[in-house]
Amino acid sequence: MNDIKADAFVDITDVVCPTTFAKAKVAMARLSEGQILEIRMKAGEPLQNVPRSFKEEGAQVIKVIENEDGTYTAFIKKAG
Amino acid sequence: MGVDLQQLKKGGLLKQVQKEFFSLRLHIVGGQLTFNQLQMIAQVSKDFGNGEIHLTARQGVEIPFIKLQDFETIKNKLAQVGLEPGACGPRVRTVTACQGCKICPNGLIETKEFSKKIDEKFFGRDLKCKFKISISGCLNNCLKAEENDLGIKGCMEPEWLQANCIFCGLCEAICPVDAIKINYENRDVIFNPQKCIKCGRCVTSCSSDAWKGREGYLLLFGGRNGNVITRGKQVVPVIYKEEKVLSVIEHTLKFIADYGNNEERFADILQRVGNSQLQKYLKEVLESE
Numbered sequence: 001m002n003d004i005k006a007d008a009f010v011d012i013t014d015v016v017c018p019t020t021f022a023k024a025k026v027a028m029a030r031l032s033e034g035q036i037l038e039i040r041m042k043a044g045e046p047l048q049n050v051p052r053s054f055k056e057e058g059a060q061v062i063k064v065i066e067n068e069d070g071t072y073t074a075f076i077k078k079a080g
Numbered sequence: 081m082g083v084d085l086q087q088l089k090k091g092g093l094l095k096q097v098q099k100e101f102f103s104l105r106l107h108i109v110g111g112q113l114t115f116n117q118l119q120m121i122a123q124v125s126k127d128f129g130n131g132e133i134h135l136t137a138r139q140g141v142e143i144p145f146i147k148l149q150d151f152e153t154i155k156n157k158l159a160q161v162g163l164e165p166g167a168c169g170p171r172v173r174t175v176t177a178c179q180g181c182k183i184c185p186n187g188l189i190e191t192k193e194f195s196k197k198i199d200e201k202f203f204g205r206d207l208k209c210k211f212k213i214s215i216s217g218c219l220n221n222c223l224k225a226e227e228n229d230l231g232i233k234g235c236m237e238p239e240w241l242q243a244n245c246i247f248c249g250l251c252e253a254i255c256p257v258d259a260i261k262i263n264y265e266n267r268d269v270i271f272n273p274q275k276c277i278k279c280g281r282c283v284t285s286c287s288s289d290a291w292k293g294r295e296g297y298l299l300l301f302g303g304r305n306g307n308v309i310t311r312g313k314q315v316v317p318v319i320y321k322e323e324k325v326l327s328v329i330e331h332t333l334k335f336i337a338d339y340g341n342n343e344e345r346f347a348d349i350l351q352r353v354g355n356s357q358l359q360k361y362l363k364e365v366l367e368s369e
């Protein structure tokens with residue numbers, strides 16, 4: 001069901017809060033306005049906090065998909 | 081010299097094991113202190129105590145090893161920075177609060193000014209028992225609402241705005257109680273208000289402004305955390321106006337005056353007369369505009 005094309009991918013399942021957002025933010029910083037970052041994250045705290053933190057920076061969540069291994073993939077569009 | 085211990089307690093002086101000394105409790109609202117106040121507390125402890133300061137479990141400050149004869153001088157010094165002794169004994173105690181939505185990203189309600197407002201109205205009021213109030217900015221409940229005679233938690237009632245929704249799926253994924261189901265074929269969000277705990281996460285997370293939230297106050301009554309532990313219970317529906325919370329507190333204190341025996345904690349009163357009695361008592365306030 002996913003037809004979104006991301007411009008970059010980052011996996012933050014290997015880090016813990018507060019590094020989760022920091023790692024994703026670094027990846028987002030390399031993109032230009034309007035480009036899409038694909039982020040793989042764990043359920044719970046990262047899913048609660050990372051998309052919301054991007055929202056606070058003006059980015060928009062385009063799609064969130066639950067993966068078969070219990071992680072989530074979020075597509076987030078950079079502000080602009 | 082005859083010393084009235086009850087009067088001292090009311091004035092914030094607590095008897096120590098060392099008979100000649102007292103621990104002076106300060107009245108601090110919502111855990112907020114300024115640079116000047118901290119500096120004065122440090123100075124008083126150095127000049128009149130033993131240089132130590134104790135932080136209490138309810139966000140208070142105590143300066144131990146104070147002599148009774150210095151009390152007036154210390155009171156005047158503290159007054160210069162807007163501090164006063166705290167209350168102990170059977171009365172409304174310091175209102176505790178987290179930093180709320182003005183500082184904490186999870187916060188749903190403002191807590192600093194609100195705790196001041198509650199404190200100004202009720203602090204120190206004499207009762208038949210002690211009465212503790214706490215405010216948490218959201219359902220994360222950092223200030224442990226259920227351990228207080230009256231615990232307040234910020235909450236948020238969500239409303240879905242179809243026109244803005246892009247069906248990204250985030251709200252469904254983060255709702256802690258599965259109150260949101262998205263039907264992608266029909267482009268519909270099915271919201272279950274019975275399941276919803278009003279945590280506000282859908283509202284604060286949606287980056288397309290497709291959830292509108294109404295700030296509310298969830299009240300827990302009759303909690304305590306001592307020799308006997310009782311968890312506060314939700315007795316009335318969520319309240320959406322600050323003013324109404326103030327009148328509910330007012331009437332709850334009246335309820336205690338009417339129904340309580342001397343020294344009987346609010347939790348015991350409720351157990352004896354039943355929560356429904358309090359509900360009846362608060363009905364009029366809750367139904368008023």
Ligand code: SF4
Nearest residue numbers: 178184187217218222
């Ligand atoms: S109760 Fe909520 S608003 Fe208050 S400090 Fe905890 S997380 Fe933040």
Ligand code: SF4
Nearest residue numbers: 245246248249251286
């Ligand atoms: S998070 Fe917002 S945009 Fe995404 S599905 Fe929920 S309401 Fe729609």
Ligand code: SF4
Nearest residue numbers: 255276277279280282
């Ligand atoms: S307020 Fe909380 S419990 Fe209610 S629908 Fe939103 S996320 Fe779920």
